[in-house]
Amino acid sequence: MPEGHSVHRIARQFDRNIVGRPVRASSPQGRFAEGAAVLDGREAVEVRAVGKQMFLAFENEVWLRVHLGMYGAWDFAGEILADPTIASANGRMGQTNQRGTDIDRVYDDAGENSLSSIGAPRRSRVRVRMSEQTTGLGADGEAEAEWPPPVVGQVRLRLLTDVTCADLRGPTACQLQTPDEVLAAITKLGPDPLVGDPAEGEERFVAVVRRKPTPIGLLLMDQNVVSGIGNVYRAEMLFRARLNPHTPGRDVLEEVVRGLWRDWVRLLAIGIETGQMMTMDDLDPEAYRRAMASRDDRHWVYHRAGLPCRVCGTAIVLEEMAARKLYWCPNCQR
Incomplete structure (x- = not known):
């Protein structure tokens, strides 16, 4: 199950790539078709992460609540903007340990690296969950050229801007909420x-x-x-x-x-x-x-x-x- 650091990183990725842009929403799997229809065409205006849950606000006070649970994951494709606060001056992604020593990014074979570990801006396809590992790159390191990317597997919700795609799979919760419902959900959390x-x-x-x-x-x-x-x-x-x-x-x-x-x-x-x-x-x-x-x-x-x-x-x-x-x-x- 994704822990708090992953959900905050996912929220930051939404803030960099989705918030402030009109979004095309669909439910390729069909299980969130009505909710996607409500979101379709609206601008994403705010994102919040609280613990293991993410709340994404759209214009006209419509909120999307997502809890990834044990098996949920977000796949991002397109122009993925990395966090500039941890990008080194030469464009490579750097990393600072607890003792303050700057070292090069280390790629984790088990897959806990974040979106920003791939470097940016660039076109890439990545999966974000607790394992947060890069997927879908070709042998030469270039990402798939097809746009929008084909739907792979059971995608509950696809959020698409002109240049970025976010696919949600297997969440425990994916629902629309009013501002009062969001406040109530957050209030219950520690x-x-x-x-x-x-x-x-x-x-x-x-x-x-x-x-x-x-x-x-x-x-x-x-x-x-x-x-x-x-x-x-x-x-x-x-x-x-x-x-x-x-x-x-x-x-x-x-x-x-x-x-x-x-x-x-x-x-x-x-x-x-x-x-x-x-x-x-x-x-x-x-x-x-x-x-x-x-x-x-x-x-x-x-x-x-x-x-x-x-x-x-x-x-x-x-x-x-x-x-x-x-x-x-x-x-x-x-």
Whole structure:
């Protein structure tokens, strides 16, 4: 499932390529035909990301709400404008690690790179989901020339401008909403560090966690408690805090709860900047390059069941918590 950093990156891509332009909307699959007909011909005027959900506003106060869920994905084609704040002066995409060292973009074979990792502006075809990987390029690196691009697979919604195409596949939610419905949907969600005042978000998060008997490992995944954290960030944040995932929220020291929020603020920013869920700190340039290129070198505990803990050597445990995989070190997180 895409986690918060991916959805914010997708929203930024919509802001760069779709917002401010009239949009042709269609539902090649047919399951969103009525909604597409309402959107067709309207100008996109605003986009918001809150946690794992994106809200795209069109003229005359019509909103599109999209939740990608476990299997949803956006495919972009056409002129994809990358984020200029992370483009280097020579036009290549650069990357800055936590220690401030500029290095060349590393392409992740497992596919967590963002749209901007392909460089821009250029014509390209990319898929944006948690894996956020480039697809559809020819052997010479040039993208498909046909425009608009052919529909591939089950496309719930296609949004098309003169130069950019966005195809939505397999979302959990794709629906039109009124402004009041959007406000109600956002109000139900827990705080997102990039929405509203982060200090107020911290207070909301601390207040909820500190009164709950629910295990902290469940609370971090509850989108009504905090927005955007998924399985990867959950496991990594708990390890970084050396916190047992079964500890009831109300038993977690307030300073530790505040530390969790502040760590989420930091990790979310890194994920948005790099397009990857980098959760290890203070890596030298070579170790950082390895981590960017391979998920196996990027995380403390996630996806490391049975392997020795990077800190103490104890075998990492894998268990199920509310039908989701949980990775943790029983020694470091006692």
